[in-house]
Amino acid sequence: xxxxxxxxxxxxxxxxxxxxxxxxxxxxxxxxxxxxxxxxxxxxxxxxxxxxxxxxxxxxxxxxxxxxxxxxxxxxxxxx
Amino acid sequence: xxxxxxxxxxxxxxxxxxxxxxxxxxxxxxxxxxxxxxxxxxxxxxxxxxxxxxxxxxxxxxxxxxxxxxxxxxxxxxxxxxxxxxxxxxxxxxxxxxxxxxxxxxxxxxxxxxxxxxxxxxxxxxxxxxxxxxxxxxxxxxxxxxxxxxxxxxxxxxxxxxxxxxxxxxxxxxxxxxxxxxxxxxxxxxxxxxxxxxxxxxxxxxxxxxxxxxxxxxxxxxxxxxxxxxxxxxxxxxxxxxxxxxxxxxxxxxxxxxxxxxxxxxxxxxxxxxxxxxxxxxxxxxxxxxxxxxxxxxxxxxxxxxxxxxxxxxxxxxxxxxxxxxxxxxxxxxxxxxxxxxxxxxxxxxxxxxxxxxxxxxxxxxxxxxxxxxxxxxxxxxxxxxxxxxxxxxxxxxxxxxxxxxxxx
Numbered sequence: 001x002x003x004x005x006x007x008x009x010x011x012x013x014x015x016x017x018x019x020x021x022x023x024x025x026x027x028x029x030x031x032x033x034x035x036x037x038x039x040x041x042x043x044x045x046x047x048x049x050x051x052x053x054x055x056x057x058x059x060x061x062x063x064x065x066x067x068x069x070x071x072x073x074x075x076x077x078x079x080x
Numbered sequence: 081x082x083x084x085x086x087x088x089x090x091x092x093x094x095x096x097x098x099x100x101x102x103x104x105x106x107x108x109x110x111x112x113x114x115x116x117x118x119x120x121x122x123x124x125x126x127x128x129x130x131x132x133x134x135x136x137x138x139x140x141x142x143x144x145x146x147x148x149x150x151x152x153x154x155x156x157x158x159x160x161x162x163x164x165x166x167x168x169x170x171x172x173x174x175x176x177x178x179x180x181x182x183x184x185x186x187x188x189x190x191x192x193x194x195x196x197x198x199x200x201x202x203x204x205x206x207x208x209x210x211x212x213x214x215x216x217x218x219x220x221x222x223x224x225x226x227x228x229x230x231x232x233x234x235x236x237x238x239x240x241x242x243x244x245x246x247x248x249x250x251x252x253x254x255x256x257x258x259x260x261x262x263x264x265x266x267x268x269x270x271x272x273x274x275x276x277x278x279x280x281x282x283x284x285x286x287x288x289x290x291x292x293x294x295x296x297x298x299x300x301x302x303x304x305x306x307x308x309x310x311x312x313x314x315x316x317x318x319x320x321x322x323x324x325x326x327x328x329x330x331x332x333x334x335x336x337x338x339x340x341x342x343x344x345x346x347x348x349x350x351x352x353x354x355x356x357x358x359x360x361x362x363x364x365x366x367x368x369x370x371x372x373x374x375x376x377x378x379x380x381x382x383x384x385x386x387x388x389x390x391x392x393x394x395x396x397x398x399x400x401x402x403x404x405x406x407x408x409x410x411x412x413x414x415x416x417x418x419x420x421x422x423x424x425x426x427x428x429x430x431x432x433x434x435x436x437x438x439x440x441x442x443x444x445x446x447x448x449x450x451x452x453x454x455x456x457x458x459x460x461x462x463x464x465x466x467x468x469x470x471x472x473x474x475x476x477x478x479x480x481x482x483x484x485x486x487x488x489x
Contacts, residue, residue: 008223009221009249010220010221010223013221013353013356013357013360016357016360016361016364017360019364020360020363020364020367023363023364023367023368023371024363024367024370028371030371030372030375033367033368033371033372034368036364036367036368037364037365037367037368040360040361040364041361041364044357044360044361044364047357048354048357050249051248051249051350051353051354054248054249055244055248056243056244056247056248056249056250056251056252057250057251057252058240058244058252058254059251059252059253059254060231060253060254060255060256061226061253061254061255061275061280062255062256063270063271063274067274067277068278069274069278069280071253074231074240074252074254
């Protein structure tokens with residue numbers, strides 16, 4: 001079963017945190033600092049876009065006879 | 081063969097014969113009866129049969145409850161319990177013991193469900209199933225949430241609405257099960273096993289809306305409790321209302337007061353995450369700014385080094401280096417500014433507000449050690465009589481530290 005978003009939000013957030021930490025360390029050179037800054041901005045805008053464009057998906061998850069999983073559309077509340 | 085008590089010569093029976101006679105007499109004479117008393121010496125054999133004694137102040141009666149009947153029992157016959165037993169009298173011929181074969185049992189003075197609840201709770205607690213060390217942490221940002229609940233009704237609707245509103249990067253799986261009735265426990269157990277086997281979700285919410293104690297029984301079921309406890313995927317229990325407590329609540333990794341509360345527990349709110357994101361971008365901007373400031377100060381120090389042999393050449397090189405760095409910095413910011421019309425507009429506005437000049441304009445200042453030229457970002461790095469230079473938006477001022485530096489605690 002695939003995960004909802006290819007450029008995974010959490011991975012991007014984690015990468016951003018690592019970038020910030022590296023940038024905040026005094027060891028990094030200026031060239032590297034600028035590169036990190038740009039990558040960080042890119043990740044930030046990607047995360048923002050993901051949040052703004054995404055919409056939660058709701059499905060029904062059923063067990064097939066062979067035990068594997070099957071998803072079906074879930075049209076709001078069902079039944080009586 | 082009837083016993084002939086008035087015969088002149090007593091009839092001789094074999095032991096088996098007399099026991100069989102007495103057994104039949106007992107069974108026929110009483111039929112189905114109910115006996116009330118206190119349980120003692122209760123024990124369940126490996127066969128599944130229960131043996132116990134019913135007693136009052138003066139007498140006792142041996143009882144057996146066969147496995148097939150024990151299966152219908154909501155609670156365990158435990159020592160000291162005041163009960164009413166229904167069944168038949170009989171004789172256990174191998175031991176010549178008169179006993180009651182109990183078919184069903186009710187607690188007296190309290191409900192069977194309450195009693196069953198207390199017993200199961202104590203049992204699972206003894207086994208350590210409620211221990212905090214067993215509780216699994218919930219994932220910080222789950223991508224897939226499974227709702228093991230009824231596909232109809234308010235609970236699933238509330239959970240779906242709350243989850244989608246809070247966190248849009250989510251797949252929500254409704255795993256439909258009966259949440260009350262005879263089928264409910266096995267369906268819930270099966271759903272939990274299925275989810276664990278397929279690892280189809282990062283976190284599970286199992287629950288239902290409010291109902292009577294009877295309605296919530298599936299969540300007080302031992303099998304359900306054990307399935308929750310042994311789930312490798314973290315489980316949040318969300319049964320009924322605030323005041324309803326079930327065994328499922330105790331064994332789950334997290335107990336939520338209501339289904340809506342469970343939904344709010346498993347995913348963060350988008351605004352909260354957005355704030356984290358902005359905080360990181362702010363640190364990113366400050367990090368770069370600080371980094372370039374360090375370069376500038378290092379350069380200044382070089383320029384002030386009178387002891388070097390070829391100051392003019394050094395100066396030229398340094399100036400060149402500064403140009404190069406400034407150019408790269410400007411390029412960096414130019415790229416940033418080019419995106420003004422894109423999705424970054426918001427972020428940029430915030431970054432601009434954070435530019436050092438902007439910060440200084442708002443009334444902040446920073447200070448450097450007057451001798452070394454190094455930035456002094458912390459109180460702990462100052463010492464009395466240290467000479468500092470304060471940088472304001474419009475210029476600098478000389479200052480001296482009066483007292484010992486102290487960190488805010």
